[in-house]
Amino acid sequence: MTATVAPFPDRAPQAGAPPGGTLSKASPPPGLAVAAPLPDVIPVRKHRGPVWTYVRRNPTIVVGGLLLLIVFLMAALAPWLGTVDPTALAPAKRTRMPSAQYWFGTDMLGRDVYSRVVYGARVSLLVGFSVAFLASIAGLAVGLVSGMVRWLDGIVMRVVDGMMSIPPILLAIALMALTRGSVQNVIVAITIAEIPRVARLVRGVVLSLREQPYVEAAVTTGTRMPAIIWRHILPNTLAPMTVQATYICASAMITEAILSFIGAGVPPSTPSWGNIMAEGRALWQVKFYIILFPAIFLSTTVLAVNLVGDGLRDALDPRMAKDV
Amino acid sequence: MLGYIGRRILATIPVMAVVGLFVFSLLYFAPGDPAAIIAGDQASPEDIIRIRATLGLDRPFLVRFGEWSWQIIHGDLGTSIFTNLPVTTMIGQRVQPTVSLMLVTLVFAIAVAVPLGVVAAWKAGTLIDRLVMGLAVMGFSVPVFVVGYILAYVFALELGWLPVQGYTPIEQGLWPWLSNLILPAVTLGLVYIALIARVTRATMLDVLSQDYVRTARAKGLSQGPVLFIHALKNAAVPIVTVIGIGIALLIGGAVVTETVFAIPGLGRLTVDAILRRDYPVIQGVVLLFSFVYVLVNLAIDLFYTVLDPRIRY
Numbered sequence: 103m104t105a106t107v108a109p110f111p112d113r114a115p116q117a118g119a120p121p122g123g124t125l126s127k128a129s130p131p132p133g134l135a136v137a138a139p140l141p142d143v144i145p146v147r148k149h150r151g152p153v154w155t156y157v158r159r160n161p162t163i164v165v166g167g168l169l170l171l172i173v174f175l176m177a178a179l180a181p182w183l184g185t186v187d188p189t190a191l192a193p194a195k196r197t198r199m200p201s202a203q204y205w206f207g208t209d210m211l212g213r214d215v216y217s218r219v220v221y222g223a224r225v226s227l228l229v230g231f232s233v234a235f236l237a238s239i240a241g242l243a244v245g246l247v248s249g250m251v252r253w254l255d256g257i258v259m260r261v262v263d264g265m266m267s268i269p270p271i272l273l274a275i276a277l278m279a280l281t282r283g284s285v286q287n288v289i290v291a292i293t294i295a296e297i298p299r300v301a302r303l304v305r306g307v308v309l310s311l312r313e314q315p316y317v318e319a320a321v322t323t324g325t326r327m328p329a330i331i332w333r334h335i336l337p338n339t340l341a342p343m344t345v346q347a348t349y350i351c352a353s354a355m356i357t358e359a360i361l362s363f364i365g366a367g368v369p370p371s372t373p374s375w376g377n378i379m380a381e382g383r384a385l386w387q388v389k390f391y392i393i394l395f396p397a398i399f400l401s402t403t404v405l406a407v408n409l410v411g412d413g414l415r416d417a418l419d420p421r422m423a424k425d426v
Numbered sequence: 427m428l429g430y431i432g433r434r435i436l437a438t439i440p441v442m443a444v445v446g447l448f449v450f451s452l453l454y455f456a457p458g459d460p461a462a463i464i465a466g467d468q469a470s471p472e473d474i475i476r477i478r479a480t481l482g483l484d485r486p487f488l489v490r491f492g493e494w495s496w497q498i499i500h501g502d503l504g505t506s507i508f509t510n511l512p513v514t515t516m517i518g519q520r521v522q523p524t525v526s527l528m529l530v531t532l533v534f535a536i537a538v539a540v541p542l543g544v545v546a547a548w549k550a551g552t553l554i555d556r557l558v559m560g561l562a563v564m565g566f567s568v569p570v571f572v573v574g575y576i577l578a579y580v581f582a583l584e585l586g587w588l589p590v591q592g593y594t595p596i597e598q599g600l601w602p603w604l605s606n607l608i609l610p611a612v613t614l615g616l617v618y619i620a621l622i623a624r625v626t627r628a629t630m631l632d633v634l635s636q637d638y639v640r641t642a643r644a645k646g647l648s649q650g651p652v653l654f655i656h657a658l659k660n661a662a663v664p665i666v667t668v669i670g671i672g673i674a675l676l677i678g679g680a681v682v683t684e685t686v687f688a689i690p691g692l693g694r695l696t697v698d699a700i701l702r703r704d705y706p707v708i709q710g711v712v713l714l715f716s717f718v719y720v721l722v723n724l725a726i727d728l729f730y731t732v733l734d735p736r737i738r739y
Contacts, residue, residue, distance in 0.1 A: 260440045260441065260444060261444050263440075263441045263444070264440070264441045264442075264443070264444020264445050264447075264448065265444065265448070267441055267442075267445055267716050267719050267720045267723075268445060268448065268712060268715070268716045268719075269674040269675075269677040269678045269715060269716070269719065270674065270678060271677075271678030271679075271681060271682075272677065272678060272681070272696070272711075272712050272715055272716075273712075275681070275696065275700055275708075276449075276452055276708055276712050278700070279452070279456075279699075279700050279703060279705065279708050280452065280455060280456060280457070352566070352567065356569045359569055359571075360569065360570070360571070360678075360681075360682050363571055363682065363685070364681065364682065364685055364697045364700065365697070365700070365701050366697075366700045366701075379571065379572075379575075386575055386578075386579070387583060387590070390575070390579050393572075393575050394575075394576075397569075397571075397572040397575065397576070400569060400572065401567055401568045401569065401572055404566075404567040404568075404569070405563065405564065405567035405568075408563055408566055408567050409563065412563065
């Protein structure tokens with residue numbers, strides 16, 4: 103046994119070491135690392151089942167998903183969660199501090215803030231998910247047309263550029279100025295403000311897909327456009343679109359709260375997190391809890407959606423996960 | 427180069443035309459007939475038609491849009507329905523607080539976000555990195571007014587370190603001006619910091635794997651110069667781009683921040699105009715903000731060659 107044959111001279115048994123392949127326990131020359139001695143028996147890794155593996159690999163999706171599920175349940179089960187009528191006025195019990203009876207206190211009109219916050223989850227979720235869905239569908243249509251129809255591309259993209267140069271919140275505010283405040287109108291206004299971004303994204307994906315050999319092959323073999331779009335283009339836009347949709351959902355929830363907060367959103371009688379905070383605005387220096395509770399719920403919900411989005415992005419686009 | 431600048435400037439014209447068309451439609455489709463309002467309750471239908479004709483309201487959409495654009499180009503944004511003042515005057519009175527807020531926020535956010543992003547990239551995968559990126563996700567998730575109220579409650583009401591609300595013009599001294607802007611700037615800057623830090627980290631990760639960074643380290647340069655001179659310089663273009671795009675977040679956030687901190691700026695003007703349905707003012711503000719946004723991004727586009735001399739058009 104000579105040291106010269108060993109691939110790692112520094113790991114080779116020292117002269118005089120007993121032959122037989124056991125690693126030398128003699129101290130290595132100074133400055134050189136030595137591999138840790140291998141244990142005789144490698145411990146068996148505890149097998150914890152597929153669920154645990156999934157959780158360990160995608161902690162953000164799981165945490166976000168669980169939080170979101172709680173908010174969903176809260177919205178669905180609102181009448182059974184110890185709430186009272188969220189619009190019931192009780193002028194005699196105005197601005198009570200949080201207590202056993204009024205968990206989150208009462209607002210200026212004596213309404214139970216806890217009930218309003220629980221019911222407010224409905225508005226936020228409805229707006230967030232409706233906008234994400236509608237903006238994705240509309241943006242997908244615009245992006246596909248723009249990406250596939252060459253002569254329309256220039257026109258559509260100039261319009262999209264123009265729309266995108268109006269800050270989205272301002273665009274939604276301007277649209278809300280045209281109509282009455284209602285949940286429907288808020289959804290439409292935020293959707294219009296979000297469409298350009300989806301359209302841009304889809305167009306980018308479509309343009310890069312068009313150059314793919316399999317798309318060219320499909321064109322060459324005489325596959326018709328609708329079939330190409332349906333079979334080759336659409337499936338590939340789904341992953342980035344899903345990720346984008348979660349971010350739109352999060353930003354739509356924030357925009358709804360902002361619109362309601364400045365008085366251009368859902369009507370004041372409807373309990374929404376933005377509305378509750380708008381009502382707490384006049385009293386925030388003395389009754390901070392009116393703003394605090396809806397703020398915590400809103401932030402947690404948006405965080406949950408963003409976590410799901412980040413997790414989806416990492417799962418669907420591993421290249422992005424490394425970078426961002 | 428000159429050709430590129432010329433083309434780039436010309437390219438903003440269609441963009442502004444689309445913005446103009448949108449903003450004009452806003453007034454065109456706004457509920458309420460101006461002629462009927464001017465004519466008053468006693469007017470007969472014929473009177474209203476006559477007034478509509480004298481105001482030119484009966485002409486086709488495109489003719490009116492052309493005329494309106496002509497006025498805008500000449501700096502006439504119309505007259506407020508509510509105060510009867512020219513919209514330009516109303517905007518002029520409110521410009522200083524908003525510009526102050528945005529500048530302070532911009533300086534603060536860049537000063538915080540870029541080093542955070544650089545450190546996160548340098549320590550990629552470690553606890554510091556996770557902490558910074560976690561903060562970034564929080565920054566995206568916590569709405570502006572929530573941050574605003576919590577900061578105001580803690581630092582102004584409870585601790586009393588800074589004024590609670592309001593605005594002091596810069597003419598009355600630097601500290602009174604700045605002290606009123608610190609909390610709003612931190613509030614407004616949070617999303618912006620999250621955005622810039624994320625992009626800085628991503629770009630820096632790319633740059634740090636380049637050969638010249640390895641060379642710089644190999645020749646014995648210490649971390650500081652490697653990160654902030656060799657690497658950051660080469661990561662500048664994407665970072666500056668996102669700073670420009672992020673201005674949109676800043677503008678949207680200013681509307682809310684000014685409401686929370688009772689700052690009499692353009693954001694507050696927008697909110698008041700919405701509540702009063704003062705369409706010419708809404709129009710003017712949207713137009714102005716969009717114009718600024720387009721201009722800033724144009725300037726950044728033209729600035730690329732300075733940042734990175736390798737870019738040639």
